[in-house]
Amino acid sequence: MGATEFYADNRHAWLACGTFARYSADWGDYISFAERMRKKADKEGRDLLLIDTGDRIEGNGLYDASDPKGKYTYDIFKEQDIDVICTGNHELYQSDASTREYTQTVPNFKGKYLASNLDYIDPQTGDQIPMAQRYRKFTTKNQGIRILAFGFLFDFTGNANNTKVQPVENTIKEKWFQEAIREDVDLFVVIGHVTLEGPEYKALFKAIRSQKWDTPIQFFGGHSHIRDFVKYDSKAYGVQAGRYMETIGWMSIDGIQGKGKNKDRKDHETRASLSFNRRYIDNNLFGYHYHTGLNETTFPTEHGKNVSSLIQTSRKALNLDHSYGCAPKDLWLNRAPYPSNDSLLTWLETEVIPVIAISPDRKDVPTLAITNSGAMRFDIFKGAFTIDTTYIISPFVSKFLFLKDVPYKSAKALLPLLNSGGPVFEAAESKAQHLAPPEQISIHSDIIATSLPSKPFFDPLSPQHTFLSSNSDEPDLIPGYTTKDAGGTDGDDTLHSQISFYRVPNCIQSAISMPEDEDPEVVDLVFVDFIQPWVLTALQFTGEMYNKSDVKVYREETLTDLMAAWIKENWQHDC
Numbered sequence: 001m002g003a004t005e006f007y008a009d010n011r012h013a014w015l016a017c018g019t020f021a022r023y024s025a026d027w028g029d030y031i032s033f034a035e036r037m038r039k040k041a042d043k044e045g046r047d048l049l050l051i052d053t054g055d056r057i058e059g060n061g062l063y064d065a066s067d068p069k070g071k072y073t074y075d076i077f078k079e080q081d082i083d084v085i086c087t088g089n090h091e092l093y094q095s096d097a098s099t100r101e102y103t104q105t106v107p108n109f110k111g112k113y114l115a116s117n118l119d120y121i122d123p124q125t126g127d128q129i130p131m132a133q134r135y136r137k138f139t140t141k142n143q144g145i146r147i148l149a150f151g152f153l154f155d156f157t158g159n160a161n162n163t164k165v166q167p168v169e170n171t172i173k174e175k176w177f178q179e180a181i182r183e184d185v186d187l188f189v190v191i192g193h194v195t196l197e198g199p200e201y202k203a204l205f206k207a208i209r210s211q212k213w214d215t216p217i218q219f220f221g222g223h224s225h226i227r228d229f230v231k232y233d234s235k236a237y238g239v240q241a242g243r244y245m246e247t248i249g250w251m252s253i254d255g256i257q258g259k260g261k262n263k264d265r266k267d268h269e270t271r272a273s274l275s276f277n278r279r280y281i282d283n284n285l286f287g288y289h290y291h292t293g294l295n296e297t298t299f300p301t302e303h304g305k306n307v308s309s310l311i312q313t314s315r316k317a318l319n320l321d322h323s324y325g326c327a328p329k330d331l332w333l334n335r336a337p338y339p340s341n342d343s344l345l346t347w348l349e350t351e352v353i354p355v356i357a358i359s360p361d362r363k364d365v366p367t368l369a370i371t372n373s374g375a376m377r378f379d380i381f382k383g384a385f386t387i388d389t390t391y392i393i394s395p396f397v398s399k400f401l402f403l404k405d406v407p408y409k410s411a412k413a414l415l416p417l418l419n420s421g422g423p424v425f426e427a428a429e430s431k432a433q434h435l436a437p438p439e440q441i442s443i444h445s446d447i448i449a450t451s452l453p454s455k456p457f458f459d460p461l462s463p464q465h466t467f468l469s470s471n472s473d474e475p476d477l478i479p480g481y482t483t484k485d486a487g488g489t490d491g492d493d494t495l496h497s498q499i500s501f502y503r504v505p506n507c508i509q510s511a512i513s514m515p516e517d518e519d520p521e522v523v524d525l526v527f528v529d530f531i532q533p534w535v536l537t538a539l540q541f542t543g544e545m546y547n548k549s550d551v552k553v554y555r556e557e558t559l560t561d562l563m564a565a566w567i568k569e570n571w572q573h574d575c
């Protein structure tokens with residue numbers, strides 16, 4: 001009896017090498033890996049399917065540094081042969097990105113791209129049309145497993161006005177969905193840019209089970225950037241493959257006997273004893289060589305090598321390795337507590353924002369400047385700070401806006417309100433958790449690492465691979481993911497020592513040009529445009545009834561450009 005296997009990824013345009021050796025394979029390597037593993041699966045009579053759960057864009061120079069954005073990336077993405085693919089929230093923040101998704105990615109993955117709860121607004125006619133087909137029904141080639149697949153996005157409300165995200169609860173009531181879940185299939189596959197524990201998947205699970213009490217369901221999640229595995233019932237599981245092309249999530253279902261090749265099989269025979277297994281593979285060549293049984297010479301396929309060289313020529317064309325300056329030390333987004341000397345947010349709040357959140361014509365006006373912590377997406381490592389690093393840290397096109405002459409007593413109440421994330425935001429449908437790094441949706445308390453890092457050495461013979469120091473009996477591990485999920489602690493393909501994770505506030509605030517001896521009557525309230533809905537809602541709570549038309553542009557440059565300028569000015573020296 002063969003297994004049905006899946007590989008899933010979440011990448012944010014990290015198509016070139018990751019920042020660490022442990023996550024350093026590129027998109028071309030992943031293509032070689034998939035091609036090699038598919039061949040192996042074919043030989044052994046198994047089926048191997050590739051899944052992509054969205055957020056392919058923003059967060060890496062390869063996408064963000066070109067004009068138009070994504071000039072090189074769409075042609076690189078499309079080279080992977082993905083079986084089921086859907087949209088993430090990042091594809092929808094900017095209308096030009098949604099248009100590229102509709103006109104390029106959807107056709108590039110024709111028949112595989114699913115948009116179960118997403119519509120596109122045709123710019124010519126104004127018609128609201130499905131972004132892509134709602135579901136896909138297909139039979140796997142080796143085992144004849146009849147699959148019905150959906151592709152969802154969580155109930156996202158921050159999209160530009162050329163798309164429409166339908167809440168999952170409403171989609172479930174639609175005729176096409178109700179008909180689809182009544183189809184006679186061997187397996188439902190629900191992929192989505194949706195957290196595994198969120199209300200959307202709970203509702204979908206309930207809906208499918210209301211019609212099919214026994215059909216296996218495999219969910220693939222995304223959005224919250226973590227490795228995760230969840231059990232919904234004995235025949236329904238979900239897996240999520242981390243973030244930024246660091247992890248290839250592997251999921252295997254053993255025991256489904258597809259009716260596609262034998263129509264006379266009875267239902268109870270097709271799903272007699274099932275087992276669901278997951279593994280989180282670090283995205284590096286060591287792991288790829290180990291799993292394919294190949295080596296440096298035999299592993300890469302021609303196709304994979306061509307894609308790797310396309311990535312390198314694109315990176316060169318964009319000058320992504322050009323250095324703006326030299327970071328004097330590591331600055332961590334979640335690996336150091338906030339506030340602290342090693343916190344990236346403390347650095348931003350105390351050193352950068354007080355310099356960049358100043359408008360030349362209002363520079364002496366007392367100012368409170370607020371930025372959301374989610375505007376920062378990664379750590380800064382000691383050493384060269386390049387064009388690429390800039391977009392890895394902060395890919396957004398957000399600008400500083402401001403409200404003039406806000407009573408100080410109300411302005412100073414804002415930060416605690418934004419950070420407490422209380423009922424004031426639930427009512428306004430702008431959950432305050434969307435202000436912080438997405439990991440915090442799933443990680444509810446600090447994780448403080450107990451072990452210390454040491455030097456790397458890879459042991460490919462270990463069942464759960466380790467990075468070992470060469471002359472020690474005890475595994476001397478380097479830091480990386482140490483996942484605990486519904487399957488226990490054996491999901492990580494490579495053993496690592498634990499990394500700390502400190503929760504950070506939703507927003508940080510810098511007080512600028514404040515009088516020394518007394519509080520000001522009024523201040524300029526400066527904030528990044530992304531947080532405007534939360535700022536206006538919280539201000540109303542303090543009794544200040546501002547609306548959108550009161551908000552003015554404070555600086556024309558983006559936060560990202562201003563931050564890069566600060567680095568050029570302050571970290572000038574060579575590394």
Ligand SMILES: O=c1ccn([C@@H]2O[C@H](COP(=O)(O)O)[C@@H](O)[C@H]2O)c(=O)[nH]1
Binds near residue numbers: 055225374375376530
């Ligand atoms: O303009 C923006 C857009 C988004 N953010 C932050 O990013 C997360 C979403 O990140 P995912 O990678 O999709 O999970 C959002 O919650 C915001 O915190 C932003 O700051 N500015």
